[in-house]
Amino acid sequence: MKDFFQKVNSYVKEAFGASKYLFDGITVTFDHLKRRPVTVQYPYEKLIPSERYRGRIHYEFDKCIACEVCVRVCPINLPVVDWVMNKETKKKELRNYSIDFGACIFCGNCVEYCPTNCLSMTEEYELATFDRHNLNFDNVALGRLPTNVTSDPTVKSLKELTYLPKGVMDPHDIPSSDPRVGKLPEEVLDWMKSSESKEEATVVK
Ligand code: SF4
Ligand code: SF4
Incomplete structure (x- = not known):
């Protein structure tokens, strides 16, 4: 009888341990659901190099x-x-x-x-x-x-990881509602100009 209870006890412990690992794994999966993808399907997708990139x-x-x-x-x-x-x-x-x-x-x-x-x-x-x-x-x-x-029309250029706001190093840190996220350089420039002119207008008032 004692052996039986010992077996049940170890079985329950193992079951709890296994479910804990399962829960940890699911937590990691759900955590990544909130993030933007960082994998690039090269060569069909390519990242736009940063402004001061040192290439050829x-x-x-x-x-x-x-x-x-x-x-x-x-x-x-x-x-x-x-x-x-x-x-x-x-x-x-x-x-x-x-x-x-x-x-x-x-x-x-x-x-x-x-x-x-x-x-x-x-x-x-x-x-x-x-x-x-x-x-x-x-x-x-x-x-x-x-x-x-x-x-290059055959390539989808990705911009999420490049034109981040000043001082931001990790793309996961910025909310997708940020006005610079996912913008091309010229779009970022337009946005900067419009926000600068808005600031000037507020100062004049
Ligand atoms: S040739 Fe290449 S290694 Fe030499 S100075 Fe220029 S960038 Fe640097
Ligand atoms: S040799 Fe030509 S490329 Fe090299 S530093 Fe002089 S001007 Fe520039």
Whole structure:
């Protein structure tokens, strides 16, 4: 009889333990029901990179003066500036310029220090290739205009995780009723302008 009660007791304890785990799991599920999804169905959906995203570098051959400042400030001396000295004009003649994105760490130093602003960081992040040598971009490849996820009609661009209000780091923290949530950059700009003009009107009154 004693064995029987001990078995019943352990069975009840196990049943309570199992139902507690079940309840914990359901609580987590219900907690996530309140949140916006953060999974992106790449490549059919793509996030719009943030305003200061450091993607593939764009280069303007005509503006480059072959000063090699970009090489000196690069932590790995990566840019290759191919130039020859023209003895008649006593000026450098630029032949080629290349950056190997297989080695670049996208720190932005070269862009920051270039005296003629011929380098800029774009929002292009899709550089995957089957051959790593294809990542060595010459001046023609570097001069190609960047692709933009918002202008590709085959892709649904997602904006929830990018244009958050100032100071907000976690998209789960902001209510969906916030006027900036889910807006494209130009829509955010319009909203900011209209709210600024409203504030000015209130001050004048
Ligand atoms: S710093 Fe700018 S101008 Fe000078 S070599 Fe590099 S890209 Fe050209
Ligand atoms: S982004 Fe940084 S690592 Fe890449 S080429 Fe420029 S300075 Fe070098």
